[in-house]
Amino acid sequence: MNTQTVQAEPQTPAAQGGSPLRVVIFVTLFVAMIALCVGICGQLYKFLTMVAAAFAARGGDPAKAGEVMKNMAWMVDALTAATALALASITIRRWIATHAEQRAAFLRTFFLYLCLTAGVVVVLFPFFWMLCTSFKPAGTELLINTANPFDIVPAEPTITNFKKVLKLDAAPVSAEASQAVVDPVEAKKNFGTYFMNSLVVATLAAFLVTLFASMGGYVFAKKELPYKQQLFGVLMATMMIPGMMYMVPQFFMVCSMGLFGTKLAMILPHLASVFGIFMLKQFMETIPSSLIEAARIDGASEWQIFRVVIIPLAMPIILTLFLLTFLSHWSNFLWQLIVTDFENPLSITLPVGLALFRGQYTSDLGLIMSASCFSIVPIVILFLFAQRYFIEGMTQGAVKE
């Protein structure tokens, strides 16, 4: 915690003559912290043992996994208690070591951290629920622990859902089926194929949209061309038209070009991103024109100016656009559904593949959740690597100096 501490001769609160009100507040916050810690760590450690038990139980038998979990329950309790004790000891030592005058600041920071932790729990809870549900056996997805509704880790976990999603459950449907020659298309028609298709489509689309939007944004921000303002106005006006209006004409064009069922069909109609051009133009207008002129005086060509001067300076916003485009294509269901040729199931992408788990009245929650666990991985990785640029890009456009 960011509080100043007194290094010499730590004193007890009583010796320091701390305000009783502050002590009461500290005790209240302390109790809340311990409760939060026990709740979070209890669930986290239980989840980890659950994962270990689910993989340890061969054949995905939930009852066996449940037994393993029961045997490991003492570890969960011990680890939770140890974590809570460690946290309590650190907090009390900090409190004692904090000078009476600094106690108010200490309590403010303490309260802030508690609120942030609670916020993190609220934000991450759906993801945790997704993870836990993916380990639940079929039919038990909606069961709640009535004694403690927040205890969402399944008592009898299984990895069957993951096996089914990845088609690793090679149990033959019937005797005839087991003797039949394995259809190569059927063998590849699984989540892994959908995942790779989506990865290619989203990455390629994000790269191309970013490239074209950078070029467009640069021209609209820094170059002169006839009817520039009017052209930009027309482009902006197209943002007012709902995307659904374009769907049939775009599909008609894609089919006429012979692209139906191809990855290019999923990407091509969305390459000209008006939003991207607008975003980059706004940012590039803030780049001093004198930099471009200086480069030109030094003999740089147009392409060199764009590549060496503009692109590095606009990198935060370019990465932001890349992320946003990647996300929109990664989760784009309707357009990908329309242009997918289902006669070739190997062209199916992730959002469309996930929809195959939903029927007219039923949703296979376990399968959907386990597939979702995989589907969020690229987005998490992208955010982890690019979050610095992403936050910078989101905020930089707001200030113009």
Place this chain on the structure above:
Amino acid sequence: MRYISNRYLRAALLVLCVVTLAVLVAGITGCNERKTEYTPDGRVILNFWHTYNDTEEAELKAIITEWEAKNASWSVRAVRIPFDGHKPKLRTALTVGRGPDMARVDWSFVCELGRKHALVDLAPFGFEAIKDNYLKAPLRTNYIDGHYLGLPDQTTCVAMFYNRQLFREAGLDPDKPPRTWDEFVEMGKKLTNAEKGTFACGFENTLWWSLPFFNTFGATLISEDGKKCLLDQEPAIRAIDFKRALFADHKIEAGAWRAGSITPEQGFVNGKYAMIFMGPWNLPKFTSSKLDFGVTLIPAGPAGTSTNVGGTNVVIFNTGKFPKACYDFLTYFTSAEVQARWCSKLNQMPVNLKAYDLVKFEDPHLMTFMEQMKSAVSNPIVTSYERLEDFVNPEMEAVLTGQKTASAAMATLARKVEKRVLTD
């Protein structure tokens, strides 16, 4: 800065734009229609888009193989599309002439497709002679403006699930669930313990889920000619007012229809709601949750017991060149023998009445559904069922929350529906 000010350059750019546009226009006006496809052994391929799951798809393929063995000129290509999104997929595909020869669609979609002249009338193929083989209520969803434009391939309905354990705890006999709405209210009061958070029942409040109420009260929602909304008639008003009373007066309904509430399914699995309406699709799920439950008929109202109709129909598109072959396949697919095998394997209710005696289920609850299905009344047939729901659902909620009386809400609703839904 360099300026593109040269007149010739501008003219060249303009010409380039025009040429590009012309090439694109020429390209896109090219023929989009599907050509007839053949298998290597010379059979004509019929494209059938379906929305079955893995198990059903495997069974479908076996049936196709059988049919192809008897019909040497034809081959059926079964193409699986997700149920979620099958409507936009078909709409766009049909618009550009890339639709299939036949498809399995939601029951509510047939009317829209029919009124957009996308479907083939089955009468010329002799459907009149076999139509009585099909269950009336699901078949009725294919009867659009005096023509049969499809046939049911899979049907469901809802019945009443009840928690036997909660019945025992309330001192009730779990083998004697309520048979009438009066008994339902009487038992419901014993089953409700608001302090413990358990309620006699939890219901959805959308139109489709409320149809059992309307049907047991003998209400007709849309007139036979499809031009008048009858929601403002006495039976409909009594039905919705009864539903309101369960929640507001008797306080035995949990308000499961409210945003953020425990859904009926979740409440039932967790022992919070003793009785819910549910379809047979959740039987495996409830069984594997180790719940002690039973299934019984929807309690009888003034018009006796009744229920709604769910499921799907199969239709033939008029863009296909071989509607008779499609018809032959689909009637084979829904014939009594094939249905009996399909339903016995997949634990589904047959759509063919002749298959009723041939089907044997291990799960006794399915027999209750089969019995319930006999009393089903056809759902309202309108061009856009979703739009009908959009109008009806908020008004029903206004009644349940006490913002409007049933008669006032239904009177307003009937006029709105006539003006905005029945004119499509």
